[in-house]
Amino acid sequence: MLTAPPRVxxxxxxxxxxxxxxxxxxxxHARVLGFAQALxxxxxxxxxxxxxxxxxxxxxxxxxFDPAAELDDPATQxxxxxxxxxxxxxxxxAGRRWRIPVCFDAAFAPDLDALAAAKGLTRAAVITLLTATxxxxxxxxxxxxxxxxxxxxxxxxxxxxxxxxxxxxxRSLAVAGRMCSVYPWESPGGWHLLGRTPVRLFDADHAADPxxxxxxxxxxxxxIDRDTYEALERRAATGGLERGSLLVESEAQP
Amino acid sequence: MTGVLExxxxxxxxxxxxxxxxxxxxxxxxxSGAADPLLLACANRLLGNAPDSAALEVSLAGPRxxxxxxxxxxxxxxxxxxxxxxxNGTVREVPAWQxxxxxxxxxxxxxxxxxxxxxxxxxxxxxxxxxxxSRATYPRARLGGVAGRALATGDRLPCATVGGDxxxxxxxxxxxxxxPGPIRVVLGPQDDHFDxxxxxxxxxxxxxxxxxxxxxxxxLAGPRxxxRADRGADIVSDGVAPGAIQVPADGQPIILLADAQxxxxxxxIATVIRADLPRLAHLAPGAPLRFAAVAVAAGRAAYRAQxxxxxxxxxxxxxxxxxxxxxxxALYANNLVSGIVDAHEAPPRP
Numbered sequence: 001m002l003t004a005p006p007r008v009x010x011x012x013x014x015x016x017x018x019x020x021x022x023x024x025x026x027x028x029h030a031r032v033l034g035f036a037q038a039l040x041x042x043x044x045x046x047x048x049x050x051x052x053x054x055x056x057x058x059x060x061x062x063x064x065f066d067p068a069a070e071l072d073d074p075a076t077q078x079x080x081x082x083x084x085x086x087x088x089x090x091x092x093x094a095g096r097r098w099r100i101p102v103c104f105d106a107a108f109a110p111d112l113d114a115l116a117a118a119k120g121l122t123r124a125a126v127i128t129l130l131t132a133t134x135x136x137x138x139x140x141x142x143x144x145x146x147x148x149x150x151x152x153x154x155x156x157x158x159x160x161x162x163x164x165x166x167x168x169x170x171r172s173l174a175v176a177g178r179m180c181s182v183y184p185w186e187s188p189g190g191w192h193l194l195g196r197t198p199v200r201l202f203d204a205d206h207a208a209d210p211x212x213x214x215x216x217x218x219x220x221x222x223x224i225d226r227d228t229y230e231a232l233e234r235r236a237a238t239g240g241l242e243r244g245s246l247l248v249e250s251e252a253q254p
Numbered sequence: 255m256t257g258v259l260e261x262x263x264x265x266x267x268x269x270x271x272x273x274x275x276x277x278x279x280x281x282x283x284x285x286s287g288a289a290d291p292l293l294l295a296c297a298n299r300l301l302g303n304a305p306d307s308a309a310l311e312v313s314l315a316g317p318r319x320x321x322x323x324x325x326x327x328x329x330x331x332x333x334x335x336x337x338x339x340x341x342n343g344t345v346r347e348v349p350a351w352q353x354x355x356x357x358x359x360x361x362x363x364x365x366x367x368x369x370x371x372x373x374x375x376x377x378x379x380x381x382x383x384x385x386x387x388s389r390a391t392y393p394r395a396r397l398g399g400v401a402g403r404a405l406a407t408g409d410r411l412p413c414a415t416v417g418g419d420x421x422x423x424x425x426x427x428x429x430x431x432x433x434p435g436p437i438r439v440v441l442g443p444q445d446d447h448f449d450x451x452x453x454x455x456x457x458x459x460x461x462x463x464x465x466x467x468x469x470x471x472x473x474l475a476g477p478r479x480x481x482r483a484d485r486g487a488d489i490v491s492d493g494v495a496p497g498a499i500q501v502p503a504d505g506q507p508i509i510l511l512a513d514a515q516x517x518x519x520x521x522x523i524a525t526v527i528r529a530d531l532p533r534l535a536h537l538a539p540g541a542p543l544r545f546a547a548v549a550v551a552a553g554r555a556a557y558r559a560q561x562x563x564x565x566x567x568x569x570x571x572x573x574x575x576x577x578x579x580x581x582x583x584a585l586y587a588n589n590l591v592s593g594i595v596d597a598h599e600a601p602p603r604p
Binding site (some may be wrong): 009012064067144148209211 | 276277278279281282284385386394395397439440441442443444489490491492493494495497498511515516517518522525526527528547550551553554557561
């Protein structure tokens with residue numbers, strides 16, 4: 001039984017985490033997504049005072065309160081959250097479906113050969129596995145717009161690098177353990193770098209919706225060659241790469 | 255009316271901060287904002303600004319700023335002082351906890367804070383563009399501040415010009431001081447990854463702030479906090495907050511600070527209460543600290559009590575005429591008439 005009865009944990013005096021289990025599993029994440037919807041409705045009808053925001057994660061959701069607001073006492077808050085958590089149905093992810101171009105050129109994929117060797121695969125087989133797999137966005141975090149993707153096949157799973165890099169280039173496709181992601185920004189990081197996308201994952205000027213991906217979205221990588229990458233990168237740099245053009249739905253349209 | 259402060263010398267790692275960027279944590283955007291929101295509020299209230307107006311957070315070495323348009327009023331809060339360099343060359347010391355007014359051509363050189371952060375607020379607040387509802391600088395994603403980075407020489411910082419009598423300044427009756435004592439924490443959320451010995455060590459031992467400290471987090475050195483063998487240091491990543499005390503496998507705690515990432519994969523043994531977070535901003539590398547556990551309700555009561563202390567501090571801000579203000583006013587009026595500035599001439603007496 002993966003899903004446990006929910007429990008509420010204090011994260012300091014101004015946040016509470018509602019936990020549904022201790023593993024990464026679609027069943028547990030479905031409960032997190034269902035709880036997020038129930039919480040949104042509860043906050044909208046004023047059932048919980050002083051809520052600033054909440055962060056859905058793999059197996060839990062953290063609610064942040066305004067410490068300057070008139071808050072219910074901690075025990076009452078926990079009761080309200082537990083009641084919501086017990087009642088909320090599990091919700092299957094119903095996100096958008098993306099096709100994201102990735103260039104696996106050696107210059108962008110410094111760890112591709114090492115990962116292939118470690119897993120007894122050819123370079124081409126690794127790329128085939130990556131592009132054949134649908135990935136699911138479980139949560140965003142670590143950096144603005146950084147998606148934690150589930151679904152990496154066991155055949156590609158490798159613990160993170162012993163020594164993290166001090167600077168991972170922005171938009172690197174990376175894997176670690178059973179997770180996959182793209183670094184939206186240059187940052188230190190210990191994941192294995194297997195390619196690069198020209199797509200911007202976060203745009204503050206897109207103020208209503210700055211992050212490209214949302215929890216529940218499905219992503220497939222599409223291999224592109226270096227010339228295509230450079231052309232798309234030039235378009236993206238000038239804002240000419242429309243987000244809508246990366247959605248599967250748009251392919252059906254004339 | 256719009257005033258402008260021009261950055262003549264950027265100093266080191268000085269950045270624009272306000273109350274931060276709530277509302278975007280679910281897409282990975284850190285809260286950010288002032289490391290000590292109370293000192294930010296003090297500097298702003300001296301000027302009559304809203305307490306969370308954007309101001310400069312000064313840490314290692316303060317900047318030198320020159321008023322290039324309009325009369326601009328500034329105020330410092332924290333263990334810091336500045337020199338006010340008039341366009342005519344006269345120099346006077348400007349202590350913290352009071353305002354000073356810069357006329358076009360005047361400059362202010364902010365010193366190095368004694369320990370941790372200090373704030374320089376300006377009339378009307380720093381009016382750089384809002385990004386995702388805040389002006390707080392978060393360089394990693396190039397958000398807020400000036401072009402999403404720390405101050406650079408040549409930056410022009412828009413603000414408001416001073417209203418009313420520019421020679422009538424304001425000062426606080428006393429510095430705003432944080433109370434001493436252990437840093438108060440609420441245990442958890444993953445205190446069950448540790449046995450009773452580790453919890454007793456956290457609450458009984460002394461820890462030291464290491465050099466590996468920035469706006470994202472503060473690494474401590476001290477007795478090792480061992481994880482339970484059946485639980486370990488790693489968890490499936492969940493939400494974190496400034497103040498969360500992560501313990502990686504080496505057993506040395508890391509306190510997350512204002513620019514903390516939004517989720518984390520290390521067990522959090524305890525979390526600093528909101529009222530005590532600002533105190534962490536004043537602990538330099540090598541400083542000792544101890545922890546004490548409190549209940550959630552006690553943490554919230556401490557936050558309300560702190561708001562009361564701040565309100566009482568604000569109520570004791572009063573106007574004053576700084577020594578020499580009358581001379582300076584006359585000199586300034588004279589300069590306006592003659593258009594000549596001579597640093598070596600004694601200022602005329604009224």
